[in-house]
Amino acid sequence: MRWIVRLFFLLFMLFGVGAGVVYPWMANNVAGREIGRWQVYERPAGFVPVTLDLPATNAPIRAFFDIRLNGPLVLSSGGSLLTITGAVDGQTVLARSVAVTEITTRLVDPQSAALESTFDLGTVANPKAGSYVFTTGPGDVEAQRLERVWLRIEEGLKQPDDYAQPVGFAAMAIGFIGLVLSFRRSSRPANPNTQPQPPKWGRGG
Numbered sequence: 001m002r003w004i005v006r007l008f009f010l011l012f013m014l015f016g017v018g019a020g021v022v023y024p025w026m027a028n029n030v031a032g033r034e035i036g037r038w039q040v041y042e043r044p045a046g047f048v049p050v051t052l053d054l055p056a057t058n059a060p061i062r063a064f065f066d067i068r069l070n071g072p073l074v075l076s077s078g079g080s081l082l083t084i085t086g087a088v089d090g091q092t093v094l095a096r097s098v099a100v101t102e103i104t105t106r107l108v109d110p111q112s113a114a115l116e117s118t119f120d121l122g123t124v125a126n127p128k129a130g131s132y133v134f135t136t137g138p139g140d141v142e143a144q145r146l147e148r149v150w151l152r153i154e155e156g157l158k159q160p161d162d163y164a165q166p167v168g169f170a171a172m173a174i175g176f177i178g179l180v181l182s183f184r185r186s187s188r189p190a191n192p193n194t195q196p197q198p199p200k201w202g203r204g205g
Helices: 001-029 163-184
Strands: 033-042 050-054 062-068 080-088 090-100 107-110 115-126 130-138 146-155
Touching: 033 050, 033 130, 050 080, 062 080, 080 146, 090 115, 130 146
Parallel strands: none
Antiparallel strands: 033 146, 050 130, 062 115, 062 146, 080 090, 080 130, 107 115
């Protein structure tokens, strides 16, 4: 019977780990299905808007900039390199500026000193069906190093309910405490009637 109790608390704790830790981490870090990728800037043509028709979906959409540079940025200059707004039916659902100090680059061509960077622009948590217009523009610093910019849209995992993580943590705690207690031996005093009688000495022993 005790093993059933232990199994119950173990499963309860694993449920808490999944709801409180694993799923929120996956929703924020695991790459989703790519919907599309569009070039929104190229030197010297300049910036172009992107129109995306989305059907009704329960999953959030996540936007990224894939940036190509012809050399390192001057981080001490500060300011923003790029801006973007996303709107559907006249309603703004995404607005972000990309600060120079937020950009982390990787070298892709040592001969030309070309660099690339991927920047997470954020998530539209509850997208509705409609025609989305994403407009990219320059920031408030000079962009001599900027060569090309692509906008990448992914369909991510549905964000967990606000109560999922607290409930998960509570389930983890209850499951862990119950599992530990199920392994503790009973601390009841021994029944004296179950002990052997001491030997008797003397007459009548």
